[in-house]
Amino acid sequence: MSDAPLIEAVGLHTYYGASHVLHGIDLTLRRGETVALLGRNGMGKTTLLRSLLGLTPARRGEIRIEGIPMIGARADRIARAGIAYVPEGRGIFPTLSVRENMVLAARPGAWDLDRVLAVFPRLAQRLNHGGGQISGGEQQMLAIGRALVMNPKAILLDEITEGLAPLVAREIWSIISLIRQSGIAAIIVDRNLAQISGIAERLLIMVNGRLVLSGTPAELKTHSDLRRYLSL
Amino acid sequence: MSDTLIFFLIQLLNAVQYGLLLFLVASGLTLIFGIMGIINLAHGSFYMIGAYLAFVFADVTGNLWLALAIAVPLSFLLGLLLETLLFRFLYSRDHLYQVLLTYGLILVFEELRGITVGNDVHGVPVPHFLDFSIPLTATLSYPAYRLALSVICLVVTALLYLLIQKTKLGMAIRAGAFNREMVQTLGIDIGLIYRLVFALGVALAAFAGMVAAPTTSVFPGMGNQVLIVCFVTVVIGGIGSIKGAFLGALLIGLVDTFGAVYAPQFSGMLVYALMAAVLIWRPAGLFGATAR
Numbered sequence A: 001m002s003d004a005p006l007i008e009a010v011g012l013h014t015y016y017g018a019s020h021v022l023h024g025i026d027l028t029l030r031r032g033e034t035v036a037l038l039g040r041n042g043m044g045k046t047t048l049l050r051s052l053l054g055l056t057p058a059r060r061g062e063i064r065i066e067g068i069p070m071i072g073a074r075a076d077r078i079a080r081a082g083i084a085y086v087p088e089g090r091g092i093f094p095t096l097s098v099r100e101n102m103v104l105a106a107r108p109g110a111w112d113l114d115r116v117l118a119v120f121p122r123l124a125q126r127l128n129h130g131g132g133q134i135s136g137g138e139q140q141m142l143a144i145g146r147a148l149v150m151n152p153k154a155i156l157l158d159e160i161t162e163g164l165a166p167l168v169a170r171e172i173w174s175i176i177s178l179i180r181q182s183g184i185a186a187i188i189v190d191r192n193l194a195q196i197s198g199i200a201e202r203l204l205i206m207v208n209g210r211l212v213l214s215g216t217p218a219e220l221k222t223h224s225d226l227r228r229y230l231s232l
Numbered sequence B: 001m002s003d004t005l006i007f008f009l010i011q012l013l014n015a016v017q018y019g020l021l022l023f024l025v026a027s028g029l030t031l032i033f034g035i036m037g038i039i040n041l042a043h044g045s046f047y048m049i050g051a052y053l054a055f056v057f058a059d060v061t062g063n064l065w066l067a068l069a070i071a072v073p074l075s076f077l078l079g080l081l082l083e084t085l086l087f088r089f090l091y092s093r094d095h096l097y098q099v100l101l102t103y104g105l106i107l108v109f110e111e112l113r114g115i116t117v118g119n120d121v122h123g124v125p126v127p128h129f130l131d132f133s134i135p136l137t138a139t140l141s142y143p144a145y146r147l148a149l150s151v152i153c154l155v156v157t158a159l160l161y162l163l164i165q166k167t168k169l170g171m172a173i174r175a176g177a178f179n180r181e182m183v184q185t186l187g188i189d190i191g192l193i194y195r196l197v198f199a200l201g202v203a204l205a206a207f208a209g210m211v212a213a214p215t216t217s218v219f220p221g222m223g224n225q226v227l228i229v230c231f232v233t234v235v236i237g238g239i240g241s242i243k244g245a246f247l248g249a250l251l252i253g254l255v256d257t258f259g260a261v262y263a264p265q266f267s268g269m270l271v272y273a274l275m276a277a278v279l280i281w282r283p284a285g286l287f288g289a290t291a292r
Helices: A045-053 A073-078 A100-105 A113-119 A135-149 A168-183 A193-197 A216-221 A226-228 B002-035 B041-062 B064-085 B095-117 B145-167 B167-180 B180-185 B190-216 B222-237 B243-264 B264-283
Strands: A007-016 A019-029 A032-038 A059-064 A083-086 A154-158 A183-188 A202-207 A210-215 B133-135 B141-143
Touching: A007 A045, A007 B133, A019 A045, A019 A210, A019 B064, A032 A045, A032 A193, A045 A073, A045 A083, A045 A154, A045 A183, A073 A083, A073 B180, A083 A135, A100 A113, A100 A135, A100 B167, A113 A135, A113 B243, A135 A154, A135 A168, A168 A183, A202 A216, A202 A226, A210 A216, A210 A226, A210 B002, B002 B041, B002 B145, B002 B167, B002 B190, B002 B222, B002 B243, B041 B064, B041 B095, B041 B190, B041 B222, B064 B190, B095 B222, B141 B145, B145 B167, B145 B190, B167 B190, B180 B190, B222 B243, B222 B264, B243 B264
Parallel strands: A032 A183, A032 A202, A083 A154, A154 A183
Antiparallel strands: A007 A019, A007 A059, A202 A210, B133 B141
């Protein structure tokens, strides 16, 4: 196993047409590490995830996965390098059954369908339902389960508890803790500072396409600018 | 059974056979449009190319089945080649570019056909062991090849169903029709999926042309006739829906065949009237994505 960070981004600049969204982002994700990406709406958090995934390619900068240059690589190559994605909105295929959604993503490894169903027993009861026929909470579980059966080295999770009932959101957070314990690294975009501080080892605060603060939850808890950056 | 009933049954068999054949061509068209967003005016040309390939290879080998064994893989390769060299550059472009390119391809294919095999009408012989008619009454009979044609189309339809519904490739095709980006983030090369779908569509249309050749003869412009009815099929079924294309093709087969027999003065417009009626009832077609 190489000593290089799992994901390393250096000086990322990403644009939507003429609009300059990411301004020289430097980011490192170590193996097994859980990092939270926080910021107000429109600060570029989703764009950063999309750039790392090759969905919205950066125009300048470097991305390396385990030391291998990935700038300009297609999204499917980055996924095969071990980076899974749980997008905002979940990205479930509604015309595929719950089982098919997972079978399509599955790759050999410790996380197989049975293990995912043991973690999400509700999905086991919905295996033959269409992806569009299950509840929002179940769709979120399916999106996470689908990422897990890829047996990734890292999962990028975008607003995973958005729009979910508090009970379901709590269930999702406990699963995120489980993912962390299983050694899969994660970058989590979320607005729930209290919740995410209990899970992430590092917090990254993003303002206008720049990372302006970085540190452990304990370090940033008392930082004078934190509340201002997050409009708390 | 009375002659009238037998006659009705013969027309029913004709309708089903026509519908199934139409489905094979339309399934490729609806897949290519539904998944890749490509309006392929040249799709009828693949039907024509298939028929001409059957004519050429059946002439050389003296055996239609051998001709099929050579021509179907060739058609698939043609599809791969066209997607790689031309169509993949059109996915992110406006439909106007697609229409211009595919219309241009129709002209190129017709010109190439004229240069290589001429402008005559050709026949493709029915395979020997199917070259007979099944007597139904003292005066009515049904050609065995037409019956075999329906069975062949049903087998291919069943295989297509299994491919789309039961294989991982089929899952990727269905998923790609809904969310291309998400398919990529699962580590699947969507470009390869598109290439395979396009080649499959070309091969299906060409195959339909090949097996239809002994019943329709082979003639210039035969693809254009099929293309228009195929678009009607896709619109009736709902763009992108294989199930819709199947039902739409069978409906057209029934309306067109029985229309020609029982209302010949209106037969030319009945298919379009059917389309209008379906669209009034369900504006996105029978199984269209936004169908109510």
